[in-house]
Amino acid sequence: MTEHNLGKWHHIFDGHGKTFTINGQQIAMFSIDGELFAFDDVCPHVGASLGSGKLEGKLVTCPAHDWQFDVTNGECISVDRCDDGCYVDTYPVKIENDEIILSLPS
Numbered sequence: 001m002t003e004h005n006l007g008k009w010h011h012i013f014d015g016h017g018k019t020f021t022i023n024g025q026q027i028a029m030f031s032i033d034g035e036l037f038a039f040d041d042v043c044p045h046v047g048a049s050l051g052s053g054k055l056e057g058k059l060v061t062c063p064a065h066d067w068q069f070d071v072t073n074g075e076c077i078s079v080d081r082c083d084d085g086c087y088v089d090t091y092p093v094k095i096e097n098d099e100i101i102l103s104l105p106s
Contacts, residue, residue, distance in 0.1 A: 001092070001103040001104065001105060001106060002103065002104055002105075002106045003101050003102070003103050004022050004101070004102045004103075004104060005099055005100070005101055006020055006022075006029075006099070006100040006101075006102055007099060007100060008098055008099060008100070009031075009036065009095045009098060009099065009100045010098070012029055012030070012031045012036065012100070013031065014031045014032065014033065014034065015030075015031070015032065015055055016030070016031070016055065017029065017030045017050070017051040017052065017053065017055060017060065018030075018051060019041050019049060019051035019052070020102070022102070022104060023104075025040075025104065026040070026041035026042055026049070026051075027039070027040065027041055027051075027102065027104075028040070028041040028049070028050045028051030028053075028060075029051070029093065029100070029102075030051075030055055030060065030071050032055070032057075032058060032071070036093045036094075036095065036100065037058075037071040037072055037090070037093065038090065038092075038093040038102055039069070039074045039088045039089060039090045039091065040074075040088040040089045042088075043062040043064060043065075043067060043069075043088070044076075044086060044087075044088065045062065045064065045065055045067050046064050046065060047064075048062050048063055048064035048065075049063070050062055050069060050088065055071070058070055058071050058072050059071070059077065066078070069087070069088055072090075073087075073090060074087040074088040074089060074090040075087050076088075091103060091104055
């Protein structure tokens with residue numbers, strides 16, 4: 001895993017998402033009660049940005065076709081629309097010295 005410093009954590013407002021591009025890869029990040037969650041930004045259905053989706057509790061809704069994903073583990077909970085195993089990859093993220101440190105596979 002390679003760590004990436006994404007800047008000050010307070011730039012991600014609680015309950016809202018932000019998208020980062022790291023080495024060509026789109027990563028969505030949400031803050032829930034001061035805890036950060038990072039996952040692939042691209043919805044596996046039609047490729048819409050999950051980072052621009054609406055967050056309710058721990059579920060983000062894809063803006064294209066309303067698929068819902070649990071931001072804590074990447075699982076698609078839209079059972080009626082997803083095959084078993086539908087998910088987006090999640091990534092470790094932490095705050096060190098007020099800065100976001102994201103770990104991505106090397």
